[in-house]
Amino acid sequence: MVKIxxxxxxxxxxxxxxxxxxxxxxxxxxxxxxxxRDSTVRKLKHEPVTPEEMRIGIVRELKMVDEAxxxxxxxxxxxxxxxxxxxxxLGYDQIHDEKKIENELKKRNLDAQVVRLPKYxxxxxxxxTRRIIGKIISAYEFQKSMEKLEEK
Amino acid sequence: MVKIxxxxxxxxxxxxxxxxxxxxxxxxxxxxxxxxRDSTVRKLKHEPVTPEEMRIGIVRELKMVDEAxxxxxxxxxxxxxxxxxxxxxLGYDQIHDEKKIENELKKRNLDAQVVRLPKYxxxxxxxxTRRIIGKIISAYEFQKSMEKLEEK
Numbered sequence: 035m036v037k038i039x040x041x042x043x044x045x046x047x048x049x050x051x052x053x054x055x056x057x058x059x060x061x062x063x064x065x066x067x068x069x070x071r072d073s074t075v076r077k078l079k080h081e082p083v084t085p086e087e088m089r090i091g092i093v094r095e096l097k098m099v100d101e102a103x104x105x106x107x108x109x110x111x112x113x114x115x116x117x118x119x120x121x122x123x124l125g126y127d128q129i130h131d132e133k134k135i136e137n138e139l140k141k142r143n144l145d146a147q148v149v150r151l152p153k154y155x156x157x158x159x160x161x162x163t164r165r166i167i168g169k170i171i172s173a174y175e176f177q178k179s180m181e182k183l184e185e186k
Numbered sequence: 187m188v189k190i191x192x193x194x195x196x197x198x199x200x201x202x203x204x205x206x207x208x209x210x211x212x213x214x215x216x217x218x219x220x221x222x223r224d225s226t227v228r229k230l231k232h233e234p235v236t237p238e239e240m241r242i243g244i245v246r247e248l249k250m251v252d253e254a255x256x257x258x259x260x261x262x263x264x265x266x267x268x269x270x271x272x273x274x275x276l277g278y279d280q281i282h283d284e285k286k287i288e289n290e291l292k293k294r295n296l297d298a299q300v301v302r303l304p305k306y307x308x309x310x311x312x313x314x315t316r317r318i319i320g321k322i323i324s325a326y327e328f329q330k331s332m333e334k335l336e337e338k
Contacts, residue, residue, distance in 0.1 A: 046318070047199055048236070049243050056247075083321055084200070088312040091201050095208075095248050160240040166198070169235055170322045 036062030039119035039146070041105065041128070043070045044089045045082045046167070049160035050125075052096075057151045058123035059098040066101045066117050067093050073107055083167070111142055119146050126153040188214025191271035191298075193257070193280070195222045196241045197234045198319070201312035202277075204248075209303045210275035211250040218253045218269050219245050225259055235319070263294055271298050278305040 040058040044051055044067075059065040069090040075082045082089070086104060094102040106112045114122070124130055132148045139146055154161050192210040196203055196219075211217040221242040227234045234241070238256055246254040258264045266274070276282055284300045291298055306313050 047244055049240055052244060052247055081325060083318060083325075085311060087309065088201055091312065092199055092204060095204055095250070097247050097249050157237075157239065159237060160243065166235060167322050170319050171326050173233060173235075174323050174326070 035064060036120045037064045037066060037118065038062045038121045038123055039066050039068060039114065039117050040123045040125075041068040041070070041110075042125065043075050043079065043082060043163075044093050045075070045084055046163045047092055048162060048166060049156055050154040050162060053154040053156070054123075054125045054151060055093075055096060055098050061121050061123060061149060064100045065098055066103065066119065067099050068103055068105045068113050068117070069093055070105050071107055074105060083163075111138060111144070114139065114144055114146065115142065118144075122146050122148045124148060124150045126151055187216060188272045189216045189218060189270065190214045190273045190275050191218050191220060191266065191269050192275045192277075193220040193222070193262075194277065195227050195231065195234060195315075196245050197227070197236055198315045199244055200314060200318060201308055202306040202314060205306040205308070206275075206277045206303060207245075207248060207250050213273050213275060213301060216252045217250055218255065218271065219251050220255055220257045220265050220269070221245055222257050223259055226257055235315075263290060263296070266291065266296055266298065267294065270296075274298050274300045276300060276302045278303055 038058050038061050040055055042051065042054070055065065055067065069086065070078075072082055072086045090102050090104055093099055103113070103117070122135065124132065132150055135148050139148075159165070190210050190213050192207055194203065194206070207217065207219065221238065222230075224234055224238045242254050242256055245251055255265070255269070274287065276284065284302055287300050291300075311317070
């Protein structure tokens with residue numbers, strides 16, 4: 035059985051996430067997804083829109099996902115040690131260096147292949163958490179400007 | 187085989203959606219989900235944040251969903267005629283009158299039981315598209331006010 039590990043925040047699920055997880059699953063038999071903790075997202079990116087319980091709660095319900103776990107706060111290799119994947123699937127835009135990860139794994143006597151997955155090439159409009167947030171803010175700004183016009 | 191039909195917009199998926207679909211699935215064997223068209227959402231609610239291809243694309247990937255279809259623009263009973271469900275599952279907050287639907291079904295010689303599902307009682311914070319939108323707008327307003335302070 036080939037076990038694949040995928041990771042991410044999965045805040046406001048979009049088609050890029052779905053594509054990444056489907057492609058990851060194709061690499062083997064069992065897909066375990068590590069969902070980043072709120073504290074880790076705050077440190078590395080920004081305040082998550084939706085809390086970790088919800089992000090993992092939705093990821094767990096996806097067909098291609100066999101198991102979902104919350105990440106560790108500090109050491110990303112601790113979770114690898116626990117899951118023991120044969121393959122670690124990286125998303126096209128995840129800022130990790132494949133070679134560096136492979137070296138770090140070797141240092142820890144962990145034997146996993148690191149695979150970089152391609153970019154989702156469907157409609158741009160269906161891809162990206164920042165895009166969804168941008169759309170909500172544009173609609174809000176538009177509504178506010180309409181209200182100002184009405185006041186005049 | 188008991189076929190259940192569930193309906194909704196499923197814009198920015200949250201735990202209330204997951205709960206509704208899981209409870210709906212428990213009523214029988216096969217769950218068919220009707221995802222509202224963008225044009226219908228515009229007419230009945232507001233501009234959807236995410237387009238219909240994405241909303242159906244995600245719903246289709248959920249474990250409890252056996253089939254997902256886009257709704258009809260005008261006649262909600264046309265899709266019932268096509269799906270021929272044994273049970274129509276209504277969410278706790280869907281503004282449909284069970285008795286009225288049952289009467290309309292009878293008029294069309296459609297035989298389906300209408301079941302109103304209970305409310306999701308998990309954490310409030312994990313439930314509601316408007317709540318997610320509100321959180322994004324609050325964060326945006328906060329950031330803008332910080333930037334104004336910095337300019338001074």
